[in-house]
Amino acid sequence: MINLPPRARFATAMLRTAATLSRVSGRGDGSVIGGKVGLTIEPRLLTLLAAGRRVALISGTNGKTTTTRFTAAALEVEGPVATNSFGANMPTGHTTALAKNREAVNCALEVDEHYLPLLLAEATPRVIALLNLSRDQLDRAMEVSKLAVKWRDALAAAPDIPVIANADDPWVTWAAGPCQHVTWIAGGQRWQEDSWVCPQCGKHLERFGEFWRCNECELARPTPDWNVDGDQVITPEGENIELDLRLPGQVNRTNAATALAVASTFGIPPALAAPRLTQVKSVAGRYAVVRRDRRRVRLLLSKNPAGWLEAFDMLEPRCPVVLSLNAREVDGYDTSWIYDVDFSPVQGRRVLAIGDRRMDLAVRLQVNGIEFEVVKDISAAIAAVPPGDVEVIANYTAFQDIRAEFDRVN
Incomplete structure (x- = not known):
């Protein structure tokens, strides 16, 4: 047990309370608001x-x-x-x-x-x-x-x-x-x-x-x-x-x-x-496998050019791939970085584009000479491919949207 001075003990108690309230109200796991409350009370916490x-x-x-x-x-x-x-x-x-x-x-x-x-x-x-x-x-x-x-x-x-x-x-x-x-x-x-x-x-x-x-x-x-x-x-x-x-x-x-x-x-x-x-099978939803309508869907998170390049290396051979792109605040509003990504590794696969900025993605894929389809969302993408394995690569908020959709259906 760490011996904390009284002010720090109080700050820690308020941190835990704020985090708990955040979780039970469905606003998140409370890590950010809890820490913010604790550090406001005791900046040295x-x-x-x-x-x-x-x-x-x-x-x-x-x-x-x-x-x-x-x-x-x-x-x-x-x-x-x-x-x-x-x-x-x-x-x-x-x-x-x-x-x-x-x-x-x-x-x-x-x-x-x-x-x-x-x-x-x-x-x-x-x-x-x-x-x-x-x-x-x-x-x-x-x-x-x-x-x-x-x-x-x-x-x-x-x-x-x-x-x-x-x-x-x-x-x-x-x-x-x-x-x-x-x-x-x-x-x-x-x-x-x-x-x-x-x-x-x-x-x-x-x-x-x-x-x-x-x-x-x-x-x-x-x-x-x-x-x-x-x-x-x-x-x-x-x-x-x-x-x-x-x-x-x-x-x-x-x-x-x-x-x-x-x-x-x-x-x-x-x-x-x-x-x-060996016990690590998924990290905050990354690499998670979801089964939906006789499809085995694996989720890969990639937030920047280096990450997308690594994700392409993880794809199972020949199976369809869904690419999802958003540009909200935590993603960064500028999508020009997708032109730094070489999409040729998905050549020859069935490729589907979704997300808020799916049309930006569609233009990039066309420039790269990749055949693709644009669909509304992850549910439409899953419905469009035959039963079997499906890979999904998404940037941050697009990834969270897909996880939320899967949780909602479940």
């Missing part, structure tokens, strides 16, 4: 709740929710874990996650990449995992280069904190440069359109398969300590750890490797943690 605990921070443009869920599962070897691995990745959500499970010594917190410097200062992490940096929500998110500078400056102020970083991402490698204790992961970088110039000197980067380097300065891909080979993770000690994941794609194997690396900094052997990852 996040710091006080994190004190004396072993906190892992996981951040990046893509994959942080899944990696946090994997990390929480791995840390559960030692008992309960305080985590926000189902979303709410800003300080209000972090505060609520820590308040909900005050008994847990180990904590795994997903951090919005813009808030990493703040959490680094307030949560005194034991380890930080840096996954990747790429463009996201162009109408409101900062440029990748500016975000990398923000990370690098924050990490330079706390160089002794251990960092686990993606060696394949030049921006992440550069941002982690000031850190004295870096463990490198061969995390992959299928999306490379944001990293053709050197973050350090601005010159062109050369790439040779997985290896990259700048010819004008010393920046180059570090030698990874952790590697992924098929369904195996190779540890720094050369141990081969078998992965039996329920989540698809190469990207989730590297997410799992990152989680095992984080767990190892907590003293948990990878061979002991790896079986726990």
Whole structure:
């Protein structure tokens, strides 16, 4: 039990009350409003709740929710874990996650990449995992280069904190440069359109398969300590750890490797943690399978060009795919980013476009030479395809709309 001063105890009680009221009124899980109430009463509440605990921070443009869920599962070897691995990745959500499970010594917190410097200062992490940096929500998110500078400056102020970083991402490698204790992961970088110039000197980067380097300065891909080979993770000690994941794609194997690396900094052997990852079958609805009218529908969430590229890699062969696009506030209003996505991987499939901005998507598919159909919604899309497997790729609010529709029918 964490010993909190009276004001913090009162703030925690009010946080829980606000979160409960939010849940019972159907307004959400209460993580954001609960944290907001708690931090209004005691602005230091996040710091006080994190004190004396072993906190892992996981951040990046893509994959942080899944990696946090994997990390929480791995840390559960030692008992309960305080985590926000189902979303709410800003300080209000972090505060609520820590308040909900005050008994847990180990904590795994997903951090919005813009808030990493703040959490680094307030949560005194034991380890930080840096996954990747790429463009996201162009109408409101900062440029990748500016975000990398923000990370690098924050990490330079706390160089002794251990960092686990993606060696394949030049921006992440550069941002982690000031850190004295870096463990490198061969995390992959299928999306490379944001990293053709050197973050350090601005010159062109050369790439040779997985290896990259700048010819004008010393920046180059570090030698990874952790590697992924098929369904195996190779540890720094050369141990081969078998992965039996329920989540698809190469990207989730590297997410799992990152989680095992984080767990190892907590003293948990990878061979002991790896079986726990098998229990992760869905993450806040991502990868969930819904059966409807003799169709087996799998839901994939993709919010930006890098995410869509990874989702294409997860598709089952030959089955129909439904693409759904919205442009509401949390998605970003600018849909021009879909022209950065190469849709050719869905060529030859039956493709259906839905969502608020399905006509924007239709134009993009036509430009890419993809045959497609535009239908009203997910129910119409399911009805239009024959019984069997159906893949659905949607951005954030489109994904939530589809989940709500499935819940309503159930």
